[in-house]
Amino acid sequence: GQPGGDCSDRGGADTCRLVSGYGAQAVDEKFNNPCHPELTKDVSGIFETFGQRYGGHPAFKGVMVFEGTMGCSLNFKSPEYGYDDCSYNAFRSESKPDAPAFEGKDRFQKRQEWIKATCAGDWEAFRCRKVYELNKRLAGILRKHSPQSKLLVNLCAWPWMKNVGEGTVEELRAKLLGTGTDPALYQNDPDMLVLNNDWQGQHI
DSSP: OOOOSOGGGOOOTTOOBOBBTTSOBOSSTTOBOTTOHHHHHHHHHHHHHHHHHHTTSTTOOEEEEEOSSOTTOSSOOSTTBOOSHHHHHHHHHHTOTTSOOOOSTTHHHHHHHHHHHHOHHHHHHHHHHHHHHHHHHHHHHHHHHOTTOEEEEEOOOHHHHHHHOSOOHHHHHHHHHHHTOOHHHHTTOTTEEEESOEETTEEO
């Protein structure tokens, strides 16, 4: 999908790019919104192609997706992104029906400030669920074409930990949750296999 609206009002419901609390879209072209139906449609189509083309081969075991701190991850990248109309309206509809609507070109900032002040936990849980649901959908597409296959979910958070030096597993878990990736949602899912889910000998 392509960004919708003009530069003075980015983050409308038709953009599938990630949007910060200040309305500026993510610069990196890979930063797409995992909550947006266009991204779901596009990525699902790619996985359908994988399944149709390779699912019948005995050597096909699945497809890897990168979650966590990688730029190409199918998540929200950081707590600073995800305040676009699509994500926020889905949050209101699915998790917080009493959330204020917020209108105007400063609505992104208002949403971010209100969420941080009143319902940060609900917002984090919603984001993690949306990312998980997208991955679950992709896993289901693979299994449809190849029952023995799995979606390989690579948490790949270790590059960040390596760059910052010593860090605790709690810090790493918090970093992942900030992107919309909750390792606990994936651990016991039979359609998925989690990779790189430990740090310094501790389970994330």
